[in-house]
Amino acid sequence: MNDVTVASLATEAWARRRRRARQLVERHAFARDLLQLYEALLNVQEPAFLKARDDRPEPAAVAGYAADRVMGEVVDATITAGPAALAAAVRDRLRDGDPAGFVSRWLAGERQGPVDEYLARASAAPVLEALGPAAGDACPERPAESGCPRCGGLPQLSYLTEAGEALVSGPRMLLCCRCGDSWVHQRMTCAACGEQSTSKLPIFADAERFPHLRADACETCRRYLITVDLRKDPHAVPVVDELAALPLDLYAKERGFSKIVPNLMAIG
Secondary structure, rough: HHHHHHHHHHHHHHHHHHHHOOOHHHHOOOHHHHHHHHHHHHHHHHHHHHHHHOOOOOHHHHHHHHHHOHHHHHHHHHHOOOHEEEHHHHHHHHHOHHHHHHHHHHHHHOOOOOHHHHHHHHHHHHHHHHHHHHHHHOOOOOOOOOOOOOOOOOOEEEEOOOOOOOOOOOOOOEEEEOOOEEEEEOOOOOOOOOOOOOHHHHHOOOOOOOOOOEEOOOOOEEEEEEEOEEEEEEEEHHHHHHHHHHHHHHHHHHHEEEOOOOHHHOOO
């Protein structure tokens, strides 16, 4: 695959996210504000991805690179398109906090405040995506058994694909919350703790409103994540469609389950 083809595929991936966000805005009024902020962030992240792909920052320099080159524009986009409270919070944190520290802690898997994490995730994601396999070297956390093989990040969501063969089920994939890579995960197995007893793995769904979405929960660890079924909607873009699953998130949380990783926009 030549460089022109790779560049074309990357450009199309960002365009698909943008198109899907607009489609879902029309379809789900309750998610309009969230998806509009997400689209504003895409307008920052795509050029940041392209720049980082050319610059190829060293893994040890990723935190500073993302803070210096991306975070300011993330803040501007949030102030323009986000809710007033979030806009004020990110402005204050960029001024008074430690931007490179926010990103460093996110890359290391450390817990931090929601505003700090939002800024770190939104700024680092396009840089890590641009680095591809080298993104793992920027994340000092060792890959956990249930984490991303590339960087050790926790799964943000899962998605189901077509196998390409009749009578054969497609693989279940997990998508990393940190570097955006995907890996195969066994079906009917909790992505957080590995529980395999089907009686302990409830599924919450709303087939009328969200025929291709569901929440896969686990009664053993009380965690859950959203699954996007691309067989039922091949136009879905998992990282975007998960943002529109708010009613399923609320349903799972009301029953005492917590998401393995809240999505980027949870703070918004």
